[in-house]
């Protein structure tokens with residue numbers, strides 16, 4: 001069996017599916033057979049055990065790797081290929097950085113499949129997205145501040161995944177590249193506003209892994225077209 005760390009280290013393109021949003025069987029089949037490297041299951045609100053287990057079971061009809069972003073102990077469903085635990089570096093309150101995670105681990109840590117689990121340091125840079133609002137993130141960062149948060153996660157905490165989150169808006173690719181270029185060991189995930197092949201390609205040339213979410217629900221053909229574009233991108237994806 002392939003280790004989870006080897007699995008996500010090979011991801012250049014993933015789709016993010018939200019358990020709280022409806023998707024037809026036909027659309028799900030096209031997503032799972034698209035050639036994407038993996039499916040991330042996660043959302044900022046309305047994620048429950050029932051809607052997560054339901055979505056996982058539907059994705060499991062296909063061979064595509066599938067990981068869960070753990071946003072609450074209540075929705076920690078067994079059976080995924082891997083688990084990512086978000087910690088929001090620029091959250092307004094410490095409970096979104098380490099507090100809620102520590103509370104969940106105090107209660108359920110002995111049940112954690114650690115060999116399938118990785119920490120995921122989020123830097124949220126679009127103040128209008130749900131995750132920014134929920135965590136009261138300080139998103140008006142200078143480039144130097146963003147780079148400092150990235151160094152903290154990568155070099156001090158040695159978190160294996162750093163996630164630049166612009167959910168709903170296409171981000172600053174020059175900044176994404178600067179962050180990637182200074183990383184020592186973390187893999188850089190970029191997500192936010194990718195809805196065209198050109199954006200997918202630019203993002204895939206700037207980050208190691210790109211995450212495509214909302215466009216799935218608004219324009220499925222556009223979402224599917226991001227896969228080939230990311231795979232054609234030159235450079236970044238192969239190495240952390």
Ligand SMILES: CC(C)=CCC/C(C)=C/CC/C(C)=C/CC/C(C)=C/CC/C(C)=C/CC/C(C)=C/CC/C(C)=C/COP(=O)(O)OP(=O)(O)O
Nearest residue numbers: 043044071072073076077078100104108111129130131167
């Ligand atoms: C694995 C398993 C079976 C274990 C069993 C034992 C068990 C229950 C262990 C507990 C595990 C654990 C450590 C849980 C901690 C969970 C927790 C409270 C984590 C904190 C998560 C966090 C910081 C959430 C804030 C929001 C955030 C960063 C979400 C990430 C996902 C995201 C940004 C999705 C995009 O959201 P979307 O809804 O699409 O947003 P838009 O509206 O902008 O589109």
Ligand SMILES: O=P(O)(O)OC[C@@H](O)CO
Nearest residue numbers: 167168191192193213214
């Ligand atoms: O939904 P979009 O804007 O594609 O962003 C993807 C992902 O980063 C959301 O967590």
Ligand SMILES: [Mg+2]
Nearest residue numbers: 018167213214
């Ligand atoms: Mg979304």
